[in-house]
Amino acid sequence: xxxxxxxxSRRESAERLTAADRPGVAQPVxxxxxxxxxxxxxxxxxxxxxIVLLGAWxxxxxxxxxxxxxxxxxxxxxxxxxRRIDAGDVxxxxxxxxxxxxxxxxxxxxxxxxxxxxxxxLPGTNARPFLQDLARDRNFHGLAIVGIAERSYFRExxxxxxxxxxxxxxxxxxxRSGFVLQRALEQRLAFLDDAYRFSTxxxxxxxxxxxxxxxxxxxxxxxxxxxxxxxxxxxxxxERDARLRGHARYxxxxxxxxxxxxxxxxxxxxRTQSATREAVAAIRARGGDVVFVRPPSTGPLxxxxxxxxxxxxxxxxxLAAAGVHGIHFDDYASMRGLDLPxxxxxxxxxxxxxxxxxxxxxxxxxxxxxxxADAPAxxxxxxxxxxxx
Numbered sequence: 001x002x003x004x005x006x007x008x009s010r011r012e013s014a015e016r017l018t019a020a021d022r023p024g025v026a027q028p029v030x031x032x033x034x035x036x037x038x039x040x041x042x043x044x045x046x047x048x049x050x051i052v053l054l055g056a057w058x059x060x061x062x063x064x065x066x067x068x069x070x071x072x073x074x075x076x077x078x079x080x081x082x083r084r085i086d087a088g089d090v091x092x093x094x095x096x097x098x099x100x101x102x103x104x105x106x107x108x109x110x111x112x113x114x115x116x117x118x119x120x121x122l123p124g125t126n127a128r129p130f131l132q133d134l135a136r137d138r139n140f141h142g143l144a145i146v147g148i149a150e151r152s153y154f155r156e157x158x159x160x161x162x163x164x165x166x167x168x169x170x171x172x173x174x175x176r177s178g179f180v181l182q183r184a185l186e187q188r189l190a191f192l193d194d195a196y197r198f199s200t201x202x203x204x205x206x207x208x209x210x211x212x213x214x215x216x217x218x219x220x221x222x223x224x225x226x227x228x229x230x231x232x233x234x235x236x237x238x239e240r241d242a243r244l245r246g247h248a249r250y251x252x253x254x255x256x257x258x259x260x261x262x263x264x265x266x267x268x269x270x271r272t273q274s275a276t277r278e279a280v281a282a283i284r285a286r287g288g289d290v291v292f293v294r295p296p297s298t299g300p301l302x303x304x305x306x307x308x309x310x311x312x313x314x315x316x317x318x319l320a321a322a323g324v325h326g327i328h329f330d331d332y333a334s335m336r337g338l339d340l341p342x343x344x345x346x347x348x349x350x351x352x353x354x355x356x357x358x359x360x361x362x363x364x365x366x367x368x369x370x371x372x373a374d375a376p377a378x379x380x381x382x383x384x385x386x387x388x389x
Contacts, residue, residue, distance in 0.1 A: 065237040066190035075167030076179035098123035099295040100147020124160030135282035143368035195222035248342035273321035301343040325365040350384035
């Protein structure tokens, strides 16, 4: 019969002593033997499983319309283009919001003028701080094209990608190297699209029915594709998918934040005019020039934009105050009647037609550009008939 003393001794020996129980004695490091297993075949099986799952996910994303070479656009990609101005003589730079970004075909621009613009427009972002940045940069003395939408340009805050200038000025080497690696992978894999990350898709499963909770339906989903030089165009699926097209329209028509409802305050209009006038004067003082462009919008969105800031209060006085030429789509038959599937951005084919039209007016407005002698023939609205209802 076991004694109580031996039982107590076994319990104590089973307890692990801590460093506090043994002052002055180092805590022993536990050692656990690694069991003998076929680690090589296990590793090969894990690798094969990873490849199969990766391939399945890539196949699924491509089935949804994603493509390899559709590059994510963030502060690092913008900074890469911005540094082109630091590196040499840039003839044309574009600043603005998503409309001038989506609606400018850089290849068509270059075919017409021989100059390929540096694309610095940013989605959901006010062009004014970036125009001011060009005005302060002594390396820039070319033509600045400022594309504006009234709701974006006439506001206080910079907007969605306000940090782009900070990335350009202070980009860490780790971020830069990560960008280079990501760019190389995006050329080969479609599933790396930020808008279709697994975590993003899971978030969208929330129906948004909880009171006072942000709904994923209120977020901007994927609406564009991007390539080299930040050349951007409407994601083709928006043109053919009624559900995604309807969601984009819903997002554009959401009520704006409380501080941007109703007419634009006169004092904000005055500050915008003053800041624009100073930036234009600084660029012209170095021999450069500035032209404003108002790309198309349509439907209820265009009605809402004009209601908040009519052209006679926003666009026309802005041009007069800054002393600049402006190209407004409403003034040209060649820029009207184009296909805007979600009311705010042109289809890819129509973006080429619109670029052709506004560049031909641009060369009349500024002596910084001329049409090439071998420029392609002019396009018209009939070259991009509406592809969707």
